[in-house]
Amino acid sequence: MKHSLYISLAVAFLIGLASCSEVKDADEYDNWKERNLAYADSLSDLTAGRVIFTAAEADAMQLGTLYAIETMASTNKQNQYIYVKKLTNNKIGKRPYYTDSVKAYYYGTYINGTRFDGNFKGFSGIDKGMLDGNMNMPSQFNSPTEFEISGLIAGWKIALQYMREGERWMVYIPYQSGYGKDGNGVVLSYSLLCFDLILDEVIR
Secondary structure: OHHHHHHHHHHHHHHHHHHHHHHHHHHHOOOHHHHHHHHHHHHHHHHOOOEEOOHHHHHOOOOOOEEEEEEOOOOOOOOEEEEEEEEEOOOOOOOOOOOOEEEEEEEEEOOOOOEEEEOOOOOOOOOOOOOOOOOOOOOOOOOOEEEEHHHOOHHHHHHHHHOOOOOEEEEEEOHHHOOOOOOOOOOOOOOOEEEEEEEEEEEO
């Protein structure tokens, strides 16, 4: 009798754990569109008018300070921005053109810190404040990925053309300059994308 009771309690406990897990998974992405829009609004507020328009202004960016860069992406005829924070400087590095390819290390996460893509483990969307660009570096087991700039999402296209070879930036891309309201099969719809991006090499 006691043996049967223990089995029943154990089964009930496991069912309870599974239910809690399902609720947690569901809650993690509840109100996803609204949460991502609110995150983008908070980034806009933090830039406080710091908008980058030229390469010279990109060179003058202070490490660890958030800036905005206007993009050509638009779904509602309003100006769209990505938000960037330079973590390391290299004022003598090459800057890529739209027609170039690049090799880059990148770590892509959602605003909740969940990874969706990347080739090393860097900073995520939940890492705030002053980030040390010499920490969480790629290891000897990581390799950069080669991309043609012209084939990338709008947010990457504009960020890379303001970066210099050897620089590391945090790049925050609202959905309008990312994968839009539909996502891409891997990335959820309406997702603001957070990238720890290292421009390793410009291929011209």
